[in-house]
Every structure is written in C-alpha cells, then in structure tokens.
Amino acid sequence: MIKSEIVQLGTMLSKVKYGPYLKAKTEGSVRYLRGQDFSDHDLLINDGKGFVNVENHDSNKDLLEEGQVILAAKGFRNFAWAYSGDAGECIASSMFFVLSVNSNLIDPRYLSIYLNSQKVKRRLLSLGAGTSLPTLPRKELLALEISVPPFLMQQRVIRLRELQKERSKIQQSIQSAEHLLDSAIIENILNQ
Numbered sequence: 001m002i003k004s005e006i007v008q009l010g011t012m013l014s015k016v017k018y019g020p021y022l023k024a025k026t027e028g029s030v031r032y033l034r035g036q037d038f039s040d041h042d043l044l045i046n047d048g049k050g051f052v053n054v055e056n057h058d059s060n061k062d063l064l065e066e067g068q069v070i071l072a073a074k075g076f077r078n079f080a081w082a083y084s085g086d087a088g089e090c091i092a093s094s095m096f097f098v099l100s101v102n103s104n105l106i107d108p109r110y111l112s113i114y115l116n117s118q119k120v121k122r123r124l125l126s127l128g129a130g131t132s133l134p135t136l137p138r139k140e141l142l143a144l145e146i147s148v149p150p151f152l153m154q155q156r157v158i159r160l161r162e163l164q165k166e167r168s169k170i171q172q173s174i175q176s177a178e179h180l181l182d183s184a185i186i187e188n189i190l191n192q
Contacts (some may be wrong), residue, residue: 009126079115
C-alpha cells in the first residue's frame with residue numbers, strides 16, 4: 001500500500017497572496033478571473049467576459065504563473081484551479097488566494113484536485129469567517145492538513161481527473177448532438 005504523508009498546506013507553498021482588485025472590462029489584453037468564470041465542476045469557462053489591460057496597471061507582477069493554484073477564499077463556494085499557460089495570460093481577482101506551490105514537493109494540479117474534494121471543501125467552508133460573506137482566514141488555510149502521496153500516485157490522480165474531464169466533454173457533445181437531432185426530427189414532422 002502506498003503511504004501518503006500528512007502535512008500542513010503552508011509547508012507546500014512558497015508564497016500566498018490575494019489577487020488584486022481591478023475593474024473588469026469586456027475587452028482587454030489579460031483575462032481577469034472571477035468566480036463566475038468557473039463552472040460548477042470548477043473548470044474554467046472559455047467564454048469569460050472579464051478582462052483588464054496590463055498597460056494601464058502594474059499588473060505584470062499579478063500575472064498567474066505555472067505552478068500557481070488559485071483558491072476561492074470569499075463566499076460560499078470554495079474551489080481551486082491550477083493555472084496552466086494554455087489558459088492564456090490571466091490575473092486572479094481579489095476573491096482568490098494565489099498559492100505559489102513548491103512543485104518539488106507537490107504537483108499543483110494534484111493540490112487543486114485535492115482542495116476540490118468534497119471533504120476538503122466542507123472543511124474550508126467550516127473555516128470561513130464572517131456572517132454575510134464568509135472569508136477563508138489565511139492562517140487557518142496554511143494550517144490545513146493535507147494528504148500528499150508520492151509523485152507517481154499524484155500523477156495517477158491527475159490522469160484520472162483528465163479522463164473524467166474528457167468523458168464529461170464527450171457526454172456534453174453527445175447531448176448537444178441528440179438535442180439537434182431531436183429538433184430536426186420534430187421540424188421535419190411539423191413541415192410535412
């Protein structure tokens with residue numbers, strides 16, 4: 001049996017900060033990530049509408065980098081997402097913690113999957129402070145105990161999540177095609 005190590009999240013991170021508060025626009029050079037830019041399954045939605053111009057702001061320091069995970073720290077929906085350059089240039093809004101992960105210790109994609117597990121989401125929600133808009137305290141986040149398996153097991157978990165995403169996309173495509181087919185059949189019957 002492969003043994004996981006239980007460690008505090010803070011020991012896996014080189015830096016933790018909030019994203020900046022910027023005024024989002026419908027057009028710009030860099031995508032400005034907000035909670036609404038993510039699906040209920042914690043996936044980035046490609047038709048995001050929030051952008052900022054980095055020319056007008058010293059935002060280059062706020063651009064997400066490989067090895068960073070953003071974690072929704074405000075509100076009732078805590079979720080994590082591992083940044084990848086495939087998403088293009090992005091800046092996380094102030095609703096997110098930006099976690100700079102020490103990738104020699106843990107794969108950022110694994111960390112995001114782990115933080116999105118139902119057990120951890122319930123724990124994060126219970127840590128939230130505030131009455132109207134719960135906010136995840138930094139100190140409690142850094143003290144959160146996480147299970148870190150060996151890298152080979154982390155890679156297996158990541159691959160399984162990728163396969164689940166692919167299956168979900170295929171199922172959505174099938175549903176869309178079935179809907180179009182059903183609509184075409186009904187139109188054909190009505191037009192006879």
